[in-house]
Amino acid sequence: MIGNKTKTDLNLMPSQAKFQAARMRMKGISKKVTTIMIIVWFSAVLLILTAWFLTKWWLTVENKKYQKEMSAFSSISKVTTTSQLVKYRAKLLGKILADRFEYYEAFSKIGKLFPEEVTVKDINLKDQSLFKLSLLVSTGKLLDQVEKRIEEINKGEVSGIKQAKILGVSYVRAKGVWTVGLEVKLL
Numbered sequence: 001m002i003g004n005k006t007k008t009d010l011n012l013m014p015s016q017a018k019f020q021a022a023r024m025r026m027k028g029i030s031k032k033v034t035t036i037m038i039i040v041w042f043s044a045v046l047l048i049l050t051a052w053f054l055t056k057w058w059l060t061v062e063n064k065k066y067q068k069e070m071s072a073f074s075s076i077s078k079v080t081t082t083s084q085l086v087k088y089r090a091k092l093l094g095k096i097l098a099d100r101f102e103y104y105e106a107f108s109k110i111g112k113l114f115p116e117e118v119t120v121k122d123i124n125l126k127d128q129s130l131f132k133l134s135l136l137v138s139t140g141k142l143l144d145q146v147e148k149r150i151e152e153i154n155k156g157e158v159s160g161i162k163q164a165k166i167l168g169v170s171y172v173r174a175k176g177v178w179t180v181g182l183e184v185k186l187l
Contacts, residue, residue, distance in 0.1 A: 137178040
């Protein structure tokens with residue numbers, strides 16, 4: 001009889017039993033819904049924690065890359081700055097040495113202009129290529145040689161010297177020497 005249900009079957013269960021059956025069904029549905037909610041909640045928490053840990057790990061890796069690049073950049077920056085400073089100082093030193101070499105050449109040219117018997121008493125640098133000289137000449141013959149040399153310079157026969165001009169000649173009786181003031185212009 002239980003297996004064959006027809007429209008004419010009557011439900012003769014007491015109302016208490018009906019209520020208990022409905023309550024049991026609700027408890028089953030409630031357990032299923034609670035279980036599903038707990039699973040969804042744990043899944044969401046697990047997903048959020050996974051995303052948080054992955055983000056933290058990724059940020060750590062990127063921060064390490066950034067720090068590595070910054071340290072490489074700062075070391076390259078220091079090397080570049082040092083290199084530029086060394087180049088600048090070398091250029092400056094080269095210029096100073098070149099100027100000294102030019103002055104050395106100028107002084108040696110002036111020193112070789114006149115015979116050894118003529119003494120160069122004083123040399124003043126007026127301009128980069130203009131020198132004022134004071135010579136001591138002991139005899140009139142040497143004075144003639146100085147005058148001839150000045151003529152050779154002004155004719156362009158002496159290399160490296162553009163022009164020479166006598167500023168003044170005087171005779172010092174006490175010492176018995178001629179003092180000659182010259183202005184010599186180099187090329």
